[in-house]
Amino acid sequence: MALFVCLWEAAHLSMARWRSDMSDCGLNQRSVDDEIDLVELVQAIWAEKITVLAFLITATLGALAYSFLVSPQYSSSAVVSPAPVNSFGALAGELGALQANSSAFGIKAGIQVSNDSFSIFTSNLESLSGQQAFRKAFQSEVPFELAVKKGRGARDPLTVSATAGVAESPKVVVEHYLAYTARITAAQINDYFGGLGISQRIEPASLYRLEQPATVNSTPVKPKRTLIVALGFVLGGMLGVFVALVRIMLKKRARTN
Secondary structure (H helix, E strand, C coil): CHHHHHHHHHHHHHHHHHHHHHHHHHHHHHHHHHHHHHHHHHHHHHHCHHHHHHHHHHHHHHHHHHHHHCCCEEEEEEEEEECCHHHHHHHHHHHHHCCCCHHHCCHHHHHHHHHHHHHHHHHHHHCHHHHHHHHHHHCCCCCEEEEEECCCCCCCCEEEEEEECCCCHHHHHHHHHHHHHHHHHHHHHHHHHHHCCCCCCCCHHHCEEEEECCCCCCCCCECCHHHHHHHHHHHHHHHHHHHHHHHHHHHHHHHHC
16 A cells, blocks of 8 residues: 555656646747747848838938928027116115115115016016017017026026027027017116106116127027937838838738638
């Protein structure tokens, strides 16, 4: 009986090992099949290399032609910040005379006036209706686009940019737009203070400090030819491989039928 039990256990262990070996063999076979399929796929795509190259070259040349056909766009920017406190000393003094406790009305008043004036100036720069009015008043022969980028804080500098199809135009547009908006803003503030009976006036040039003047940039910002050609190359290659796979599938289906 003991001998029978030992033989049974040995047979059972042998069957378990055989199943494990067969399982490993199946996994190895599937791995080999996957490798063969991948090699066959690469070989099939390589056989369609003319198709892939045709799409690759066509898309790249098309992107290159587009980058040269699109009109170049040039940009120029100016950076402005709130004006220094001494620009508003006389106005702050006249405002302080109207306060009950004029002795506490010192440098903080000048800073507040500077910040408030710059805030109004910034709002007018961002105003779409103000930009449209400037376009009518400026009457430029070259179409242009304006952009205003604010800082995070009230006293952070802001950037005024213009883009046009002629390299010299953006600089001129930015300078005229700053001057135009400064005149509008100064008139609004002076009218307000005039209603309060304050005779002191703000000059347009005292509303902001020019941190970085606009300059002529001879390098176009659009189109980005390198990026366009690279995208054309990548998309052309992807489209070529896709068409090659479709052709391979159709050929296999035709052979099976």
